[in-house]
Amino acid sequence: MARTQGSHSDITGPRIRAAAERLFARHGYAAVSMRQIASEVGVQAGALYNYTPDKQSLLSDLMQGHMDDLLAAWRAADRPGPALERLERFTRFHIAFHLERPDAVFIAYMELRNLEPENFRRIEALRRDYEDGLEAILRQGRDEGDVSVPDTKIATLAVIAMLTGVNTWYRAGGRLSATEVADIYWNMVRGAVTLPR
Amino acid sequence: MARTQGSHSDITGPRIRAAAERLFARHGYAAVSMRQIASEVGVQAGALYNYTPDKQSLLSDLMQGHMDDLLAAWRAADRPGPALERLERFTRFHIAFHLERPDAVFIAYMELRNLEPENFRRIEALRRDYEDGLEAILRQGRDEGDVSVPDTKIATLAVIAMLTGVNTWYRAGGRLSATEVADIYWNMVRGAVTLPR
DNA sequence: GTCTATAGATCGATAGAC
DNA sequence: GTCTATCGATCTATAGAC
Numbered sequence: 001m002a003r004t005q006g007s008h009s010d011i012t013g014p015r016i017r018a019a020a021e022r023l024f025a026r027h028g029y030a031a032v033s034m035r036q037i038a039s040e041v042g043v044q045a046g047a048l049y050n051y052t053p054d055k056q057s058l059l060s061d062l063m064q065g066h067m068d069d070l071l072a073a074w075r076a077a078d079r080p081g082p083a084l085e086r087l088e089r090f091t092r093f094h095i096a097f098h099l100e101r102p103d104a105v106f107i108a109y110m111e112l113r114n115l116e117p118e119n120f121r122r123i124e125a126l127r128r129d130y131e132d133g134l135e136a137i138l139r140q141g142r143d144e145g146d147v148s149v150p151d152t153k154i155a156t157l158a159v160i161a162m163l164t165g166v167n168t169w170y171r172a173g174g175r176l177s178a179t180e181v182a183d184i185y186w187n188m189v190r191g192a193v194t195l196p197r
Numbered sequence: 198m199a200r201t202q203g204s205h206s207d208i209t210g211p212r213i214r215a216a217a218e219r220l221f222a223r224h225g226y227a228a229v230s231m232r233q234i235a236s237e238v239g240v241q242a243g244a245l246y247n248y249t250p251d252k253q254s255l256l257s258d259l260m261q262g263h264m265d266d267l268l269a270a271w272r273a274a275d276r277p278g279p280a281l282e283r284l285e286r287f288t289r290f291h292i293a294f295h296l297e298r299p300d301a302v303f304i305a306y307m308e309l310r311n312l313e314p315e316n317f318r319r320i321e322a323l324r325r326d327y328e329d330g331l332e333a334i335l336r337q338g339r340d341e342g343d344v345s346v347p348d349t350k351i352a353t354l355a356v357i358a359m360l361t362g363v364n365t366w367y368r369a370g371g372r373l374s375a376t377e378v379a380d381i382y383w384n385m386v387r388g389a390v391t392l393p394r
Numbered sequence: 395g396t397c398t399a400t401a402g403a404t405c406g407a408t409a410g411a412c
Numbered sequence: 413g414t415c416t417a418t419c420g421a422t423c424t425a426t427a428g429a430c
Contacts, residue, residue, distance in 0.1 A: 157362060
């Protein structure tokens with residue numbers, strides 16, 4: 001039976017975060033009101049403040065959670081081995097992970113400027129950690145003679161930009177499966193960073 | 198002599214557009230108020246409405262102007278020739294053009310969702326025109342046997358994402374000149390779309 | 395063409411009843 | 413834990429004086 005009032009602390013919290021994620025991704029943090037979020041969840045605006053101290057924390061917690069998930073998942077997926085094998089694993093991991101949570105990815109890239117300074121610094125540090133993971137692979141590849149780029153930092157940023165771009169056009173149920181997309185991108189990544197013929 | 202009041206129609210208009218571009222890029226369209234824009238220009242908020250019918254037109258006109266400039270500049274830079282030469286020209290053009298106007302580029306990528314439907318469709322069509330220009334080059338390259346990608350549309354989007362990513366990290370006066378950056382990216386673009394060794 | 399002043403709406407956040 | 417009600421600030425856009 002659907003209660004219209006009462007205590008729902010265990011389910012309202014997650015529903016608020018889900019609604020905020022969906023609305024922030026769709027319309028942007030600054031354009032979304034607390035009343036809109038509350039309306040999506042089916043409560044009044046005042047009730048949100050039982051779960052978050054303010055709107056900023058809603059955004060900051062979403063981004064923090066996303067970056068934590070990303071780093072933990074990559075650390076679980078990475079394994080020692082030849083650099084080109086690790087690079088292929090990174091490519092397929094990055095595409096799969098990002099295609100599974102388009103809203104969180106969109107927020108992570110678009111709403112950095114709406115973070116208060118302290119939150120911004122914390123999130124940015126996590127992003128750098130992730131980039132450093134890829135750069136370490138490219139450095140290893142250069143040591144092994146398979147990777148040929150004049151600057152591993154720039155190559156890191158170029159590869160991540162290319163891969164994350166998938167999210168701007170990929171739609172589930174489209175012409176290509178996520179695996180086919182990953183195959184195509186792995187070929188391009190490999191060509192971009194390996195020795196010219 | 199600095200007049201604090203009076204008629205400035207010929208200079209106030211451009212200054213409003215410049216202030217809006219700067220502020221929209223810095224804080225986001227939804228987070229910037231007409232009062233902030235007016236304050237930057239040195240007039241009161243009401244005076245803005247002598248130059249724009251509303252805030253939305255300010256955004257829409259900025260993005261339209263940027264896309265018009267981009268398409269006109271590329272049409273002027275493109276020339277017939279082997280696909281790989283045209284592709285190198287595209288790469289260097291794209292990086293140079295985008296690094297010269299980081300605020301307009303940032304707005305063009307971040308504020309699409311704040312366009313009203315009609316404006317959105319018009320701007321999106323211009324973006325597709327630009328993408329089609331690159332895809333035509335990749336098709337030509339495939340016909341000539343120099344380009345090897347399974348899908349020219351995906352390769353188009355991948356290349357543009359990689360190149361536009363330069364704007365997220367490049368700062369004038371940094372370690373590398375814009376030309377050195379273009380050299381590095383051209384090598385990666387070439388490797389990504391040409392035949393594997 | 396810019397000003398002052400304001401209409402009318404909406405915002406984030408809080409107070410207190412239940 | 414959610415509600416209703418509201419405070420005080422801020423927003424876009426307009427009206428009318430100069």
